[in-house]
Amino acid sequence: MGSMNETIRKHFHSLRSTAPFWSLRVFEESREHLAVRQDTIEPPRLSSDHGAMLVAMTDGGYGYCATSDLTPAGLQSALDRASAWAASTRGASVHPYDPRDMPAPKGERLAPSTAAPTRSSSELYDLIADECRSARVDARIVERYAAIELRRADQLYLTNTGGDVRQQFVYTVPYAHVTANEGSETQSRSFLDARQGGFERLADSGFRGCGARLADEALQLLTAPNCPSGRMDLILMPDQMMLQIHESIGHPLELDRILGDERNYAGTSFVTREMFGTYQYGSKLLNVTFDPTIADELATYDFDDDGAAAEKVWLIREGVLERPLGGRISQARAGMAGTANSRACSWNRAPIDRMVNLNIEPGSHSLADMIGSVKRGVLMRSNVSWSIDDSRNKFQFGCEWGELIEDGELKGVVKNPNYRGVSADFWRSLAMVGNRDTFEVHGTLFCGKGEPNQVIHVGHAAPACLFKDVEVFGGQDE
Amino acid sequence: MSSTMQSQFFELADALTRECAGGEALLCSLSAERSDFVRFNKALVRQAGTVEQRYLTLRLIARGRQASATIALAGSADDLELARSTLGRVRAMLAHLPEDPWLLIAETPTSTTTERRGRFPPAEEIVQHVVRDAKGLDFAGFYAAGTIYRGFANSFGQRNWHEVDTFNFDWSLHLRADKAVKEGYAGFDWDPAVFRAKMERATQQLELLERPPVTLEPGEYRAYLTPSALEEITGLLSWGAFSARSRATRQSALLRMEHGERLSPKVTLTENTEGGIAPLFQHDGFVRPPRATLIDRGTLAESLVSPRSAKEYGLPANGAGSAESPESLDLAAGDLDAADALEALDSGLYIGNLWYLNYSDRPAGRITGMTRFATFRVAGGRIEAPVNPLRFDDTIYRMLGENLIDFTREREMLLSTSTYDERSTSSSHLPGALLQSLRFTL
Numbered sequence: 001m002g003s004m005n006e007t008i009r010k011h012f013h014s015l016r017s018t019a020p021f022w023s024l025r026v027f028e029e030s031r032e033h034l035a036v037r038q039d040t041i042e043p044p045r046l047s048s049d050h051g052a053m054l055v056a057m058t059d060g061g062y063g064y065c066a067t068s069d070l071t072p073a074g075l076q077s078a079l080d081r082a083s084a085w086a087a088s089t090r091g092a093s094v095h096p097y098d099p100r101d102m103p104a105p106k107g108e109r110l111a112p113s114t115a116a117p118t119r120s121s122s123e124l125y126d127l128i129a130d131e132c133r134s135a136r137v138d139a140r141i142v143e144r145y146a147a148i149e150l151r152r153a154d155q156l157y158l159t160n161t162g163g164d165v166r167q168q169f170v171y172t173v174p175y176a177h178v179t180a181n182e183g184s185e186t187q188s189r190s191f192l193d194a195r196q197g198g199f200e201r202l203a204d205s206g207f208r209g210c211g212a213r214l215a216d217e218a219l220q221l222l223t224a225p226n227c228p229s230g231r232m233d234l235i236l237m238p239d240q241m242m243l244q245i246h247e248s249i250g251h252p253l254e255l256d257r258i259l260g261d262e263r264n265y266a267g268t269s270f271v272t273r274e275m276f277g278t279y280q281y282g283s284k285l286l287n288v289t290f291d292p293t294i295a296d297e298l299a300t301y302d303f304d305d306d307g308a309a310a311e312k313v314w315l316i317r318e319g320v321l322e323r324p325l326g327g328r329i330s331q332a333r334a335g336m337a338g339t340a341n342s343r344a345c346s347w348n349r350a351p352i353d354r355m356v357n358l359n360i361e362p363g364s365h366s367l368a369d370m371i372g373s374v375k376r377g378v379l380m381r382s383n384v385s386w387s388i389d390d391s392r393n394k395f396q397f398g399c400e401w402g403e404l405i406e407d408g409e410l411k412g413v414v415k416n417p418n419y420r421g422v423s424a425d426f427w428r429s430l431a432m433v434g435n436r437d438t439f440e441v442h443g444t445l446f447c448g449k450g451e452p453n454q455v456i457h458v459g460h461a462a463p464a465c466l467f468k469d470v471e472v473f474g475g476q477d478e
Numbered sequence: 479m480s481s482t483m484q485s486q487f488f489e490l491a492d493a494l495t496r497e498c499a500g501g502e503a504l505l506c507s508l509s510a511e512r513s514d515f516v517r518f519n520k521a522l523v524r525q526a527g528t529v530e531q532r533y534l535t536l537r538l539i540a541r542g543r544q545a546s547a548t549i550a551l552a553g554s555a556d557d558l559e560l561a562r563s564t565l566g567r568v569r570a571m572l573a574h575l576p577e578d579p580w581l582l583i584a585e586t587p588t589s590t591t592t593e594r595r596g597r598f599p600p601a602e603e604i605v606q607h608v609v610r611d612a613k614g615l616d617f618a619g620f621y622a623a624g625t626i627y628r629g630f631a632n633s634f635g636q637r638n639w640h641e642v643d644t645f646n647f648d649w650s651l652h653l654r655a656d657k658a659v660k661e662g663y664a665g666f667d668w669d670p671a672v673f674r675a676k677m678e679r680a681t682q683q684l685e686l687l688e689r690p691p692v693t694l695e696p697g698e699y700r701a702y703l704t705p706s707a708l709e710e711i712t713g714l715l716s717w718g719a720f721s722a723r724s725r726a727t728r729q730s731a732l733l734r735m736e737h738g739e740r741l742s743p744k745v746t747l748t749e750n751t752e753g754g755i756a757p758l759f760q761h762d763g764f765v766r767p768p769r770a771t772l773i774d775r776g777t778l779a780e781s782l783v784s785p786r787s788a789k790e791y792g793l794p795a796n797g798a799g800s801a802e803s804p805e806s807l808d809l810a811a812g813d814l815d816a817a818d819a820l821e822a823l824d825s826g827l828y829i830g831n832l833w834y835l836n837y838s839d840r841p842a843g844r845i846t847g848m849t850r851f852a853t854f855r856v857a858g859g860r861i862e863a864p865v866n867p868l869r870f871d872d873t874i875y876r877m878l879g880e881n882l883i884d885f886t887r888e889r890e891m892l893l894s895t896s897t898y899d900e901r902s903t904s905s906s907h908l909p910g911a912l913l914q915s916l917r918f919t920l
Contacts, residue, residue, distance in 0.1 A: 064527035476842035
């Protein structure tokens with residue numbers, strides 16, 4: 001996209017607007033989706049997307065226009081429309097937008113793996129076909145699926161105030177799932193390694209060998225007893241901590257929710273502005289960071305989509321709430337410090353407050369310590385169900401895999417493990433935090449929010465964690 | 479009258495078809511829109527903008543092999559060159575692929591055209607309506623409007639076009655914290671009187687929320703679900719429950735119906751394409767039948783069969799897309815007069831909306847979710863007090879089976895507000911539902 005960037009810069013300098021601030025964000029993305037299901041290659045899907053988001057800001061007004069026409073005329077037409085919106089909403093905006101709030105960043109982030117692919121499609125098909133085939137271990141295995149998604153994105157952000165940032169991203173995401181069935185009982189196990197990076201990531205992703213493992217685990221679940229019900233200890237492994245952090249820390253801390261933007265769609269938050277600085281969100285073991293510095297985590301970047309420079313920030317320290325997830329505009333609206341998290345899912349959506357990499361810092365306990373401390377409880381991994389109220393308080397989550405713990409020992413697999421609680425209480429029951437040996441980087445590709453709707457990728461890294469006195473339960477009785 | 483978008487698409491498809499070699503088949507799909515989006519908070523504008531996008535998907539088939547690519551078009555003369563080079567990339571991919579045993583496309587041309595012009599004011603005027611009519615109210619909402627285009631063309635000569643102007647205004651009035659009323663106005667022709675009437679209705683309901691809220695203990699409560707609340711349940715079921723692939727691989731949430739479970743005989747669910755606003759065609763070129771019955775008087779009936787599933791499982795295709803999800807879901811009306819719903823409920827919960835549903839045990843058809851927006855405790859057929867959010871966790875066999883008393887005679891046509899990737903053309907035509915019992919857990 002190098003030569004295209006030069007062309008865009010040239011076009012940008014020819015654009016005109018009466019707005020005191022305007023910006024151009026050109027986003028180009030290619031994807032390749034390769035999959036094998038039931039030992040049959042699914043039709044491969046390629047995609048190539050590109051377009052531009054023009055934003056204009058007047059003293060008091062804000063407008064945007066997105067177009068895939070990157071000619072000077074196309075860009076000028078879009079800027080005219082954005083400027084007209086900014087002018088027409090000047091006296092009717094929820095916030096007196098101030099062009100001086102918008103940064104003029106300069107920088108370049110080139111992805112480390114932008115060289116030509118080192119693996120051919122045939123090699124990748126061999127890899128995923130192996131995993132699909134190796135899951136065919138029993139007649140009760142009814143679906144086997146393995147896939148790799150390759151994604152490259154290149155973004156250029158320019159402002160009329162001199163801002164010029166280019167950022168590149170590369171993602172290689174292997175995925176698999178295996179389903180087993182007997183009668184009216186069906187159980188699935190899945191694998192997802194959602195991180196940034198090129199093909200080199202496949203070697204340490206755990207993808208190789210996952211087909212047979214998932215099949216074995218799905219069959220174990222098929223014959224396992226239901227997860228017990230009652231209040232008990234709960235150990236969440238990092239791939240379920242991901243969901244727990246996401247739903248009951250990440251979303252409640254989004255400043256645009258707190259400011260009411262999401263009330264009509266994704267919801268509000270039980271967190272209010274007054275809580276920051278004093279509210280005990282969790283036990284003293286809880287340390288939560290906004291961390292854009294872990295190279296392979298899904299949402300690592302140098303600048304957000306409004307041009308703010310990203311840096312590591314503590315949101316919750318020793319259990320006390322310190323700072324919300326709010327980008328430059330939300331910070332100005334709320335009059336409080338935030339983070340560089342103003343993000344858009346593509347060129348055709350305007351930036352809003354999103355999670356980025358939202359992590360829990362490791363503690364001091366080994367997994368064996370945690371299991372050994374449990375009199376009766378359940379260890380859960382791999383999210384399968386998620387539901388939470390619109391204030392992000394009352395939740396119920398389910399996992400694919402559970403293991404009963406009794407008297408400090410793992411006592412066997414249980415199926416349909418679920419738990420429920422209230423965010424405001426749940427994090428105060430955090431009793432042990434796993435050490436760095438238990439720390440894993442995960443992420444989700446599908447965080448939905450915003451009007452118009454946007455689905456975006458976010459990273460969550462965490463250690464295993466132990467929670468006390470949680471309401472745990474299993475599936476429906478036969 | 480054909481639009482510029484239509485002629486550009488068909489001309490592009492013609493040009494690409496001419497480049498196909500003997501033995502090659504080409505399928506072209508267009509998904510495009512020009513939309514104005516306005517987001518409101520506190521009866522003022524948070525973000526206002528315009529999006530114009532057009533995506534072309536090219537699917538090439540040769541010697542039983544297939545691959546596809548989706549590209550963003552600019553609407554300019556450069557599009558042909560980009561599409562040509564993309565076609566070349568797809569052709570190169572085919573050389574390395576084996577035959578696809580589950581390939582099925584429509585080879586008998588069936589061309590269709592649907593065009594519907596709408597009449598709604600410029601979005602800037604809508605902003606003025608809201609700022610004027612919602613003044614003094616805590617109004618949050620989202621207005622989306624403009625033209626949606628869907629097209630299909632293949633090298634067999636089939637041409638399909640779907641072009642509609644729609645608006646969809648989805649909003650809520652807030653009293654405090656999570657106490658709010660949800661309302662919506664969607665369609666083709668904007669009538670300011672209808673908007674004002676809906677605002678008035680929501681404002682009146684908001685007054686009911688001023689009463690002190692009650693926190694109810696978990697347990698079982700008699701309940702009335704409005705069509706909007708019921709839409710959340712049918713929406714979750716649309717996630718795989720009716721899919722031929724899900725049913726064949728035993729992953730449908732209605733799995734127990736394959737083993738003898740039944741819903742109430744009052745439940746008849748149909749994919750009613752002729753009654754919806756979705757295109758009459760899908761990406762493989764198959765034209766959808768007017769109706770497909772998914773649940774017939776409580777018994778599992780047809781599934782939604784994509785061409786790929788049709789080939790894999792030996793079923794007749796019925797126009798479903800690759801996701802095999804309903805796009806025009808229709809639930810048959812009952813005998814309860816909606817005006818009598820509160821009286822029939824007598825004592826229990828009036829649930830205006832549900833929220834964030836998911837399966838707590840998918841094969842068992844067990845669903846959890848939250849109450850949201852206007853939910854009230856009702857006693858003696860009268861609204862008594864708003865209820866703080868409650869979590870339900872119950873099976874579809876109890877909710878729409880043994881505990882279903884009746885559906886309302888009146889139904890609401892709910893146009894999807896989804897704008898993920900693009901403005902949705904899905905809809906649901908649903909009644910309200912009176913339940914003998916709904917199980918709450920938190």
